[in-house]
Amino acid sequence: MDTEPILYEVKKTIVGQDALLERLLVALLARGHILVEGVPGLAKTLAVKALAGAIGGQFHRVQFTPDLVPADIVGTRVYHQHSGEFQVSLGPVFTNLLLADEINRAPAKVQSALLEVMQEQQVTIGRETHQVPKPFLVMATQNPIESEGTYPLPEAQVDRFMMKVLVGYPSPTEEFVIVERAIVTAAAGQAVADPERLVAMQEQVDRVYVDPALIEYAVRLANTTRDPAAAGLGELARYVSFGASPRASINLILAGRALAFIRGRDYVVPADVTDLVLDVFRHRLVLSYEALSDDVTADHILTKVMASVPVPDAPLQRAARP
Template sequence: MPDAGPIEQVLYEVKKTIVGQDPLLERLVVALLARGHILVEGVPGLAKTLAVKSLAEAIGGEFHRVQFTPDLVPADILGTRVYHQPTGEFQVSLGPVFTNLLLADEINRAPAKVQSALLEVMQERQVTIGRETHRVPNPFLVMATQNPIENEGTYPLPEAQTDRFMMKVLVGYPSVTEEFVIVERALTPAAVIQKIIDPGTLVGLQQQTDRVYVDPSLIEFAVHLAHATREPGRIGLDDLARYVTYGASPRSSISLVLAGRALAFIRGRDYAVPADLTDLALDVLRHRLVLSYEALSDDVTADLILQKILANLPVPEPAGRR
């Protein structure tokens, strides 16, 4: 059986400062174990920044935050070559992207060339400055945030770029009880987050996650789910076809299986079950659908389409390692 104890301790430590937001914290850890990245959408003041910073402290990793603005240039996040006058040579100054956890705050406020520069690092996990290539630290997680209620001065992420994020998590307001605890905690000094593991231990946990067994029937389910978003008529949902211009890419199937495998590890199993995939399906797929104007006019969301598809798609029987 896998030892998910250290991950549970990390989550427990982070919850000393974060009230509620359990789905966000769980998905952050899933992304860390599956070597993916997260796009978080939520209004200001929901502790998105604090969640990532607390997680970095608990895993003993380095944390950097970049506030994206319209005047940002790629060198501001990647780094650049600086002329050193005493030696007459150029030296490389590495940017804030060289860290374990990077918070790209309000990523849709930066122009396309900056977004592209960051997303290239996310995919390749390396940066080329001049003629030299520099790899980012391992582990490496980018959490990008965007504000859903403010459009002025923003540059929406193109579909090809949002597809690079393993998950898109929607963060909502806390409940009345949770908000009471948040306000109560604000009246006392902030809790000190203890280092539970180190980056080397996290890499070992990633390798354990890689050994979690995924039955071929679950891979088949992930593929059929992605195909159903492209051709809803294949599962008897012809009425949805007019709402979807483009369905999920093949990257969605890969991401769903990898994320489900990581969730199975967190839940203490060395094999994945259908619930590991279905619990994450909305987060993995919602940002990969390109909806039609008809969907916007009828107030049909990606989540609503995915929920209908999941309700009509046969789910394989739970099975352990064979």
């Protein structure tokens, strides 16, 4: 099975944003979720909607606001007077692709309601547990330039996201094409896959081989963020309050497998892992106040960490497996 037709179909609608589209597909194939940070107008919503259309899946969008309650997300029990019984009304999380727009505008209790469905792929309403459809992807967005009326995401929830992707402005050439497409009637997109095919692709990704040297590399990266001084990066120690959790190394390998599959291989090479380190790790570092005052970002720290940890350079061959 090939992912190229899916990306080709999405790119009929989306100009540029290649990294975002690739990461979205990686998260979908690796059963992860993705947090996207970027200023308004960069086609974040359109990218998820176009991907849902290309895979023939359901798409729901929830605009997070301060007055949102958990029942607005997961659903609730409704009393029907005619039958005299309570019936469950399922919320918008029961979909294939859920866009949580401006997730940091909702209070903590709403963000917590999203935790179970992101981690367990299920929702509990009353005494009943309901499974969400497969495949299932949550893409959450947040606006980096407006902090008024927002609630910071708890570290426990941020850690549930496989990746955090930073979306930048398009190039002048890309923006020209965007404007050119905006002034004509867009052709309707078509589904080039279906949810069942996506689930089959996920199972294929599970069989992609990962050399133990790459697992060791991911673990060393995570450990270096927790104790920079042990790796000769003592100058970074005052900037990091807490390093990356074990979910960082797990998700780096899971995402690397998906990226290798997208690139047409059934084994992972070092580039599949190194290309994703910033996206998988940046939101898992808890920086100190000193880092904020010195304008030191997580990406700056991770770049130095990657430079200090040698990448496996021996050719990684697919091992014989029983």
